[in-house]
Amino acid sequence: xVKAKRFHHGDLKRALLDAALEILxxxxxxxxxxxxxxxxxxxxxAAPVNHFKDRRxxxxxxxxxxxxxxxxxxxxxxxxxxxxxxxxxxxxxKAFFEYGAExxxxxxxxxxxxxxxxxxxxxxxxxxxxYDFICNEIDNLTAGRNIDTDTVAIGLWSMMHGYIDLKIVGxxxxxEDSVTGEDRPEALIKMFRTIFDQxxxxxx
Amino acid sequence: xVKAKRFHHGDLKRALLDAALEILxxxxxxxxxxxxxxxxxxxxxAAPVNHFKDRRxxxxxxxxxxxxxxxxxxxxxxxxxxxxxxxxxxxxxKAFFEYGAExxxxxxxxxxxxxxxxxxxxxxxxxxxxYDFICNEIDNLTAGRNIDTDTVAIGLWSMMHGYIDLKIVGxxxxxEDSVTGEDRPEALIKMFRTIFDQxxxxxx
DNA sequence: TTTATATATGGACAGTGTCAATATCATTGG
DNA sequence: CCAATGATATTGACACTGTCCATATATAAA
Numbered sequence: 166x167v168k169a170k171r172f173h174h175g176d177l178k179r180a181l182l183d184a185a186l187e188i189l190x191x192x193x194x195x196x197x198x199x200x201x202x203x204x205x206x207x208x209x210x211a212a213p214v215n216h217f218k219d220r221r222x223x224x225x226x227x228x229x230x231x232x233x234x235x236x237x238x239x240x241x242x243x244x245x246x247x248x249x250x251x252x253x254x255x256x257x258x259k260a261f262f263e264y265g266a267e268x269x270x271x272x273x274x275x276x277x278x279x280x281x282x283x284x285x286x287x288x289x290x291x292x293x294x295x296y297d298f299i300c301n302e303i304d305n306l307t308a309g310r311n312i313d314t315d316t317v318a319i320g321l322w323s324m325m326h327g328y329i330d331l332k333i334v335g336x337x338x339x340x341e342d343s344v345t346g347e348d349r350p351e352a353l354i355k356m357f358r359t360i361f362d363q364x365x366x367x368x369x
Numbered sequence: 370x371v372k373a374k375r376f377h378h379g380d381l382k383r384a385l386l387d388a389a390l391e392i393l394x395x396x397x398x399x400x401x402x403x404x405x406x407x408x409x410x411x412x413x414x415a416a417p418v419n420h421f422k423d424r425r426x427x428x429x430x431x432x433x434x435x436x437x438x439x440x441x442x443x444x445x446x447x448x449x450x451x452x453x454x455x456x457x458x459x460x461x462x463k464a465f466f467e468y469g470a471e472x473x474x475x476x477x478x479x480x481x482x483x484x485x486x487x488x489x490x491x492x493x494x495x496x497x498x499x500y501d502f503i504c505n506e507i508d509n510l511t512a513g514r515n516i517d518t519d520t521v522a523i524g525l526w527s528m529m530h531g532y533i534d535l536k537i538v539g540x541x542x543x544x545e546d547s548v549t550g551e552d553r554p555e556a557l558i559k560m561f562r563t564i565f566d567q568x569x570x571x572x573x
Numbered sequence: 574t575t576t577a578t579a580t581a582t583g584g585a586c587a588g589t590g591t592c593a594a595t596a597t598c599a600t601t602g603g
Numbered sequence: 604c605c606a607a608t609g610a611t612a613t614t615g616a617c618a619c620t621g622t623c624c625a626t627a628t629a630t631a632a633a
Contacts, residue, residue: 174581193483199621209582211622216580220621273482278538279397292540316556319532319541323557324524327531334482336496337523352520353527378612403590413613415591420611424590 178216178226180206185227186271194274197224224274225282231271232291235264239295250302255354257299258325262350265329273333276326296322321357328353382420382430384410389431390475398478401428428478429486435475436495439468443499454506459558461503462529466554469533477537480530500526525561532557 174180184205188196199220200210217223242256265272274281282288300318307314328350331337378384388409392400403424404414421427446460469476478485486492504522511518532554535541 177580195483198619200619210620211583211624212581214581214622276534276538278477279399283539296540313556316560320528320557320560322540323531323535324528325531326535327527327529328523330480330534331527331530334480335487336500336526352517353524356520356524381611402588404588414589415614416612418591418612422591 174206174208174212177206177208177212181213181216181223182227182230185223186230189227189270189274190268193270194224194277194280197227199223221280221282224277224280225285225288228275228281229287229291231275232288234271235260236291236294238264239298250305254299254302254321257295258321258354258357259350261325261329265333269333272329276330324353324357378410378412378416381410381412381416385417385420385427386431386434389427390434393431393474393478394472397474398428398481398484401431403427425484425486428481428484429489429492432479432485433491433495435479436492438475439464440495440498442468443502454509458503458506458525461499462525462558462561463554465529465533469537473537476533480534528557528561 181202184202185197188201188205197220199213199217202223203210203213206212213223217226239257239260242260243253246252246256283292296318299321300314303314303317303321307317328337385406388406389401392405392409403417403421406427407414407417410416417427421430443461443464446464447457450456450460487496500522503525504518507518507521507525511521532541
């Protein structure tokens with residue numbers, strides 16, 4: 166039942182994903198093709214079909230591993246953080262900011278609707294895990310008040326994602342903060358604090 | 370000097386862009402290729418090279434026309450709106466919301482960093498036009514106060530873009546607003562009003 | 574060991590982007 | 604008006620891609 170060193174190659178699926186990730190980082194998702202990945206993994210051009218029936222399946226599989234990486238990064242950050250819901254939310258946001266800045270190609274792939282299947286369970290489960298975590302923390306803040314959790318969560322996630330995405334595109338180049346002088350991500354986090362404040366969430 | 374019905378085809382560049390847009394709407398940007406567009410326009414597969422040297426150039430050219438469409442939509446909306454900066458900003462946001470909902474493939478193409486060249490002047494000019502408009506209106510609100518315009522503008526645009534983009538991906542399906550019962554875009558706009566309020570921008 | 578299943582190979586096909594050589598049209602100069 | 608020039612379109616070619624097929628081989632089960 167050991168997964169390594171079985172069959173012809175060993176664990177080809179893992180090898181394919183490793184190769185795909187390397188190509189993604191260097192050439193973007195355009196370069197991540199069935200044949201190119203197979204070539205890098207040292208197998209024939211038709212070998213991957215046994216593990217990924219499609220190019221779409223390959224990229225979806227890759228995206229799933231990327232989401233797991235983010236989740237791991239979030240968990241690591243949460244270890245050294247207090248139980249304050251606001252601080253825990255901030256950890257999630259910072260994890261995404263960091264991931265997008267360090268691995269723009271990986272982050273961009275995650276939200277490519279054409280080459281990644283967001284309908285599949287494995288993808289949905291992972292998205293929901295993060296979303297539900299945020300909602301749960303927001304609930305801790307809004308307890309008893311007449312505030313819709315989803316609205317706050319969607320607003321938060323939208324701003325978080327939009328900032329990362331537009332920064333990757335290059336939209337925000339040469340637009341430094343001339344007043345506070347702090348990093349833009351910090352400014353955006355502070356901006357969200359003001360939202361929470363206005364919503365009566367004093368603890369943040 | 371008339372542009373129509375000149376040379377072999379007439380105005381092939383326009384015909385190519387029309388064909389490209391039709392394919393984009395029906396098949397997404399993956400289907401928008403040099404050969405497919407040429408086929409639809411009724412010319413040989415190598416004809417487009419005279420007007421777009423690349424597939425990237427073709428998609429960039431297409432994106433430019435899309436941005437012009439959005440700008441036109443914004444201008445139209447602004448006609449029936451008062452001089453209140455907050456209302457004018459809201460018009461811009463609503464124009465983008467509407468465009469993203471009605472033409473998801475077009476909106477998604479706009480921010481595809483790999484197939485659209487955001488460095489070129491024609492693209493930058495159009496992006497800056499909208500951005501500067503928003504900044505200008507924000508300035509009218511923040512006049513004299515110690516608030517960084519770019520921070521507010523980036524936050525606004527991030528939230529606006531992120532919401533549209535994630536909605537296209539399907540991230541927000543089945544997450545209705547259970548409290549207010551209003552549309553999510555309205556809720557997000559209201560959310561931004563709270564930001565402005567908190568920033569001391571009473572007029573919004 | 575035999576059988577069955579999972580996995581990998583090589584060949585083929587249609588499709589793609591891009592380039593080079595050629596042909597045709599439109600405009601300009603004489 | 605005619606010739607020349609530059610812009611535009613066509614055809615053919617090349618390497619590459621995703622996907623399918625028949626085949627071969629390795630593992631697991633009987």
